[in-house]
Amino acid sequence: MSSVASASPLAPATDARRRPSTLTVYRWELRKLISQKRTYLGLGLIVILPLFFVIFQSVRQNHGHGGESIFAAQITQSGLATPVLMLTFLVLFMLPLVAALVAGDVVANEDGNGTLKTILTRSVDRGQVFAAKTLAAWTYAATAVLLSAAVATVAGVASWGFHPVRSLSGTVVSAPEALLLIFAANAIYLIPLFAVASIGVLLSTATRNSAAAVVGTVGCVILLDIISGIPGMEGAQPYLLTQQFEAWQGLLRTPTDWAPIVHSAWLCALYAVPALFVGYLVFLRRDVAGG
Amino acid sequence: MRQSAAGPARRTTAEDERGCDWREALDNAQPVKARGLVKRYKEVLAVDHVDLNVRAGDVYGFLGPNGAGKTTTLRMALGLIMPSEGSVELFGRDPLRAGARALEGVAGFVEAPRFYPYLSASKNLQLLAALDGGDARARIDEVLDVVELGARAQHKVGGYSHGMRQRLGIAAALLRRPRLLILDEPATGLDPAGMRDMRELIRRLAGEGITVLLSSHQLPEVQDLCDRVAIVDRGRVVYEGALADLRRQGGAGYRLRTTDDERALGVAREQPGIDHVSLGENGLVLDGQERDIGQLSLALGRAGIGILALTPELATLEDLFFRLTEGSNAANGADGTTPRGSLEAGVV
Numbered sequence: 001m002s003s004v005a006s007a008s009p010l011a012p013a014t015d016a017r018r019r020p021s022t023l024t025v026y027r028w029e030l031r032k033l034i035s036q037k038r039t040y041l042g043l044g045l046i047v048i049l050p051l052f053f054v055i056f057q058s059v060r061q062n063h064g065h066g067g068e069s070i071f072a073a074q075i076t077q078s079g080l081a082t083p084v085l086m087l088t089f090l091v092l093f094m095l096p097l098v099a100a101l102v103a104g105d106v107v108a109n110e111d112g113n114g115t116l117k118t119i120l121t122r123s124v125d126r127g128q129v130f131a132a133k134t135l136a137a138w139t140y141a142a143t144a145v146l147l148s149a150a151v152a153t154v155a156g157v158a159s160w161g162f163h164p165v166r167s168l169s170g171t172v173v174s175a176p177e178a179l180l181l182i183f184a185a186n187a188i189y190l191i192p193l194f195a196v197a198s199i200g201v202l203l204s205t206a207t208r209n210s211a212a213a214v215v216g217t218v219g220c221v222i223l224l225d226i227i228s229g230i231p232g233m234e235g236a237q238p239y240l241l242t243q244q245f246e247a248w249q250g251l252l253r254t255p256t257d258w259a260p261i262v263h264s265a266w267l268c269a270l271y272a273v274p275a276l277f278v279g280y281l282v283f284l285r286r287d288v289a290g291g
Numbered sequence: 292m293r294q295s296a297a298g299p300a301r302r303t304t305a306e307d308e309r310g311c312d313w314r315e316a317l318d319n320a321q322p323v324k325a326r327g328l329v330k331r332y333k334e335v336l337a338v339d340h341v342d343l344n345v346r347a348g349d350v351y352g353f354l355g356p357n358g359a360g361k362t363t364t365l366r367m368a369l370g371l372i373m374p375s376e377g378s379v380e381l382f383g384r385d386p387l388r389a390g391a392r393a394l395e396g397v398a399g400f401v402e403a404p405r406f407y408p409y410l411s412a413s414k415n416l417q418l419l420a421a422l423d424g425g426d427a428r429a430r431i432d433e434v435l436d437v438v439e440l441g442a443r444a445q446h447k448v449g450g451y452s453h454g455m456r457q458r459l460g461i462a463a464a465l466l467r468r469p470r471l472l473i474l475d476e477p478a479t480g481l482d483p484a485g486m487r488d489m490r491e492l493i494r495r496l497a498g499e500g501i502t503v504l505l506s507s508h509q510l511p512e513v514q515d516l517c518d519r520v521a522i523v524d525r526g527r528v529v530y531e532g533a534l535a536d537l538r539r540q541g542g543a544g545y546r547l548r549t550t551d552d553e554r555a556l557g558v559a560r561e562q563p564g565i566d567h568v569s570l571g572e573n574g575l576v577l578d579g580q581e582r583d584i585g586q587l588s589l590a591l592g593r594a595g596i597g598i599l600a601l602t603p604e605l606a607t608l609e610d611l612f613f614r615l616t617e618g619s620n621a622a623n624g625a626d627g628t629t630p631r632g633s634l635e636a637g638v639v
Binding site for chain 2: 018019020024025027028031032035036037113114115117118119120121122123124125126285287288289
């Protein structure tokens with residue numbers, strides 16, 4: 001019989017317990033996400049949209065495709081044009097919305113339900129909980145983007161084949177290389193999306209209200225996009241978060257244009273780091289009185 | 292081979308040292324020591340300079356009407372909210388400074404225990420065990436059996452009744468093998484059988500050597516379980532000390548039945564140190580110190596009056612509670628000064 005089994009279940013501990021790592025807390029944040037139905041709402045949208053797009057395009061295959069962009073013009077020539085086109089469609093609103101759904105909810109929901117006090121009276125520090133929640137929000141955002149890319153790629157290739165595509169510079173890229181570039185481009189898009197998620201975590205922590213945090217995050221994205229369109233605000237454009245949503249296109253040029261990607265990386269850090277720092281301070285000092 | 296043998300040996304030594312330090316800290320330090328705790332919410336003073344002294348082995352009742360500041364005080368003790376002034380230490384550690392380390396050896400819940408409704412009881416405890424570390428995960432089935440939820444372990448908590456959630460809250464606390472258990476109104480909302488079971492469980496826990504800090508406004512529960520109490524009213528502690536002392540201070544009365552109550556009444560009234568003598572249907576009721584009661588029994592014997600029964604009648608906690616809290620309310624209402632209890636000794 002083990003020592004655990006032989007001891008009285010009520011007897012106090014006689015040894016110090018080993019405290020859990022932040023990785024353990026993060027794993028459990030993911031398990032909580034996986035167990036919630038609403039987690040699949042955003043992912044469902046992300047899956048349905050590429051499928052709907054491919055089915056719709058297949059039905060109207062013989063019609064012209066306008067040639068609005070180089071990838072739109074190639075839509076029926078290579079299935080690999082589909083994920084690029086989908087990314088173009090989803091970057092500004094849909095993917096930030098999906099990222100905000102979880103990031104805006106991740107702290108506020110626990111606060112409202114009273115489970116925040118439950119986990120904060122265990123053997124984990126507030127900093128660990130905040131880090132794990134931020135990582136979980138980022139993981140969800142990354143999952144949404146990569147899932148969208150995977151579904152669009154599979155659906156596009158299934159409909160129109162695994163063929164070379166022309167890059168934004170007009171050069172022909174082989175199908176395997178294009179596939180690699182597509183997923184790399186999606187990974188680059190994660191940089192501004194993580195900044196959006198970080199703002200969501202801040203609002204979730206500060207407002208203690210899931211709806212307010214989600215709406216606030218999406219509203220922030222819309223506001224920045226509106227600012228970028230105001231005449232006379234052109235000078236501010238390079239510093240707006242929403243302008244970084246298209247930095248990934250630098251990868252689809254020949255040769256690769258790294259300048260917008262590098263610019264995006266440091267600019268997004270300027271949005272994300274202060275948001276997370278303030279969120280961390282708020283979380284550290286806040287009164288947990290909910291529930 | 293030698294190296295692999297040395298590695299674990301070194302780790303074991305380090306863990307042993309840490310374990311010894313931890314045990315020493317828990318053995319020597321006071322489970323709860325609060326000094327001058329204050330919590331203000333803008334204009335509202337929720338907790339007003341509260342001192343608490345919970346000693347090892349106590350079943351300590353934290354008693355007060357709704358809104359008296361009990362839960363706020365417990366939240367500060369667990370590091371969930373920050374005091375506006377003052378400090379609280381659990382086994383010598385301040386939760387605000389030491390973080391989760393201050394909660395080693397401590398478990399419990401404030402207000403109703405909360406869980407993830409979309410997870411089963413077992414999954415909820417697995418999550419909490421992961422956040423506890425140590426052997427907690429291996430004890431999930433045991434603690435569920437202790438609170439008699441083993442058969443419902445795989446059911447989602449969203450479908451649990453209030454009483455089941457309270458019991459799950461106790462199970463979650465027991466996962467940590469606590470030396471100090473902080474329970475905020477654990478019997479609230481339970482049916483009579485549930486309340487009886489909860490009391491029995493707390494009694495068992497105390498019997499295992501766990502110090503219990505029990506917040507309640509249910510006086511019979513506290514009277515039944517607790518050996519020391521703090522009575523809080525309007526954010527202030529109006530009494531802290533042994534429950535038995537409080538009841539003695541509240542007036543140690545005696546009931547006396549004799550072979551001739553009429554004559555005994557006369558003897559008692561003549562006896563120095565015996566006060567408030569009255570004759571009722573079930574004999575005499577009187578007040579006095581033990582020494583004077585002894586003298587009275589001798590005097591009755593000399594007078595040829597036989598004593599059939601002489602039993603102490605302590606004031607109930609309910610009497611004392613209302614005397615303390617209503618007294619303080621009256622004082623507060625009369626002149627706006629700081630509420631104080633009406634009992635003399637032991638009043639904080």
